[in-house]
Amino acid sequence: MVTASEMPPLTSTVGLKCRSCGAPLPADPTGEILRCEHCGTAQRVVDARAFVDQIALQINSFLRQALPMGAVGAAGGGAIDPVARHNLFVQGVRPRLDTEFREMRFRCFNLLSHGQMALPFTVTSWLTSPEDPKGAFLFQEKVRSVRSLAVDEESQGYLSEIEAIATAYAYLLTNAGFLSQVQPERYPFVARNCREASQALQNTPKLKALELRLSGLSFLAEALDQLSQGNPQKAREPLRSALPPLTQAREIAFQNFDQSVMIGGIDEDIAIAKASLVLTDVLTPSGGGDAGRSLQTTEVLLRTLNSPLPGGEVNTATLSAARLETLLTLAAQMRKAQSGQGAVRVLNGPGEIFVAFWVVEVPYSFSTGALWKARGVEVSETMLVASTFPLARPGQGPLDPSSVVTDVFAARGPSSWRDRVAGRETAISGGGIVRQVVAGSASLPLPGLPCVPPLSTQDEASRLVQEYLTWSRQRDAEIDQKLKLSLPRVVDLVYLSCVPGRPGSPPVPFLGPLSPRTLGDPGALHALAFT
Numbered sequence: 001m002v003t004a005s006e007m008p009p010l011t012s013t014v015g016l017k018c019r020s021c022g023a024p025l026p027a028d029p030t031g032e033i034l035r036c037e038h039c040g041t042a043q044r045v046v047d048a049r050a051f052v053d054q055i056a057l058q059i060n061s062f063l064r065q066a067l068p069m070g071a072v073g074a075a076g077g078g079a080i081d082p083v084a085r086h087n088l089f090v091q092g093v094r095p096r097l098d099t100e101f102r103e104m105r106f107r108c109f110n111l112l113s114h115g116q117m118a119l120p121f122t123v124t125s126w127l128t129s130p131e132d133p134k135g136a137f138l139f140q141e142k143v144r145s146v147r148s149l150a151v152d153e154e155s156q157g158y159l160s161e162i163e164a165i166a167t168a169y170a171y172l173l174t175n176a177g178f179l180s181q182v183q184p185e186r187y188p189f190v191a192r193n194c195r196e197a198s199q200a201l202q203n204t205p206k207l208k209a210l211e212l213r214l215s216g217l218s219f220l221a222e223a224l225d226q227l228s229q230g231n232p233q234k235a236r237e238p239l240r241s242a243l244p245p246l247t248q249a250r251e252i253a254f255q256n257f258d259q260s261v262m263i264g265g266i267d268e269d270i271a272i273a274k275a276s277l278v279l280t281d282v283l284t285p286s287g288g289g290d291a292g293r294s295l296q297t298t299e300v301l302l303r304t305l306n307s308p309l310p311g312g313e314v315n316t317a318t319l320s321a322a323r324l325e326t327l328l329t330l331a332a333q334m335r336k337a338q339s340g341q342g343a344v345r346v347l348n349g350p351g352e353i354f355v356a357f358w359v360v361e362v363p364y365s366f367s368t369g370a371l372w373k374a375r376g377v378e379v380s381e382t383m384l385v386a387s388t389f390p391l392a393r394p395g396q397g398p399l400d401p402s403s404v405v406t407d408v409f410a411a412r413g414p415s416s417w418r419d420r421v422a423g424r425e426t427a428i429s430g431g432g433i434v435r436q437v438v439a440g441s442a443s444l445p446l447p448g449l450p451c452v453p454p455l456s457t458q459d460e461a462s463r464l465v466q467e468y469l470t471w472s473r474q475r476d477a478e479i480d481q482k483l484k485l486s487l488p489r490v491v492d493l494v495y496l497s498c499v500p501g502r503p504g505s506p507p508v509p510f511l512g513p514l515s516p517r518t519l520g521d522p523g524a525l526h527a528l529a530f531t
C-alpha cells in the first residue's frame, strides 16, 4: 500500500493556470509576464505558479476525502493492481464527483437556456453576476487527478464526459463575464473560448447539439469582432459559417430531451446572428458617406436599443435578441433606401431630418344622441406615432403618450348641443390631415436628409396607442362616456421630414396643430441620424 507521504508531487501534473479565470496558460512561458488568451488578464509567471500550488492543495484535499488513508498516491499513478484501483474509484471517487457534477451540469444547462452572445456595444440583459469559471476548471483538474483509477471503459467514458462538460462550462462562464459588460476587444476572446469549448465536446456524441452551437457561436463572435471595428465586408464570411451549425444545433436539440432546454437560448443566438447580418447593411456607408461616421451612429443606435424603454415596461422580453433583430432589420431597410438600393414610404417636405412614424388605424365606435335618437357610430381614425418615442421621456418620469402621437381626440371638431342630442355627430376625434399625409406618401429611395431609424417595434407602437386611449378618457369626461372599445392596428411605417427642437415650431411642420409635441430629445435624434 502506498502511503500519503509517498504521494507524487501533483504540482508537476497541473500545468500553469490563469489566476483570474483558471484557464490553462501557455506551457513554456518566455517572459516574466503572461497574458491569458481566454480572459485577457496579464499576470506574473510567479503568481501563476503560486496559483497552481493552491490548486494542487485543493486537489490533494479532494483526494484525501475521496480515498482511504494511504491510498492517495494511487491516484497519482501508484502501482496498485487494477481491481483495487477500480474499487477505489467506484466506492470513493465516483460518488463524490457525481454529486458535484450533477449540480454543475444543472447550472451549465441553465446558463445555456439563454442566449450566449451580445451585439457590439450591448450586454446580455438576463445575466447579472456570472459564476467564477475557476470552480469549473478546478473540477476539471479533479477529474484529471483520478484518471489512473478508471480502469474499465465505462469509468473512462464517464470521466471523459464530465471533464468535457466542465471544460465547456468553464469557457462559457468566462464568456458570460465578457457579455455582461461592454468591453472593447472582447470578441476575439469570446471566439476562442467558444472554439475550445466546442472542441472539448468533440468526443461526446450525446452533446452534439452543444458542440455545434458553440462552433456556430465562435464564427458569430469573429463576425462581431469585425462589425465592432466597422468592417461589415469582413463580417459576411464568418456570418455565413455561423448560421448553419446554429440551425443544426437547434434541430438536434429539438429531438433530444436532455438538450431541449437549450432551444430558447439557441433561438436567441440565431436572432443575434440574423441581427448581425442586417447590421452589415446598417454599417455599410451609403454612397459618399464615410465608414467612421456610420460606425459612430451605429454605436449610438445599438446603445439606445439596449437601454430600457420608458414607462416602466422594462423586462427581458423588451430587450430581447428578437427585438434587436426586428429593429435592426428596419434600420437596414432605411439604409438601403438611403443608398438608392431600396425604398421605404416617404413624405418629403420642409425639414432637416427624416424620422420614422408608425401609421396606426384606430377603429372605434361611440354613442351619440339622446333618448330615441341614441345610436352608435363606427369610425376609423388614422394616427401617427413617433417611432422615436423611447427618447421622449422627460427626465426619468413617465411618458405622456399624447406628446408623441397625433393627438386626434384633442383635435375633435366642435359639435353643437343640437347635433349631440339629435345623434348627428360623425366622430369624436379629428385626425383628417393625418390620413391625407399618409395617402400622400410614396415608396421611394430616401433623398438627401439624415435619417433616424425606428426605435420602437410595431407592438410597442400599438401598446402606446392603447395607453393614449386610456389617457384620453381620463383627460376628457365626454370621450370617456362615449368611446367604445377600440383595437389599434399598426399598418405601416412612414418617414416624414421633421424639424425637431426649433422653439415655437411643431416638430412635424405639415401636420400643423396635430404634430406630436416632441419626437424625443433633439440632440439624441441628431446623434442617431444616419447620413
Ligand SMILES: [Zn+2]
Pocket: 018, 019, 020, 021, 022, 023, 036, 037, 038, 039, 040, 041
Ligand atoms: Zn484567464
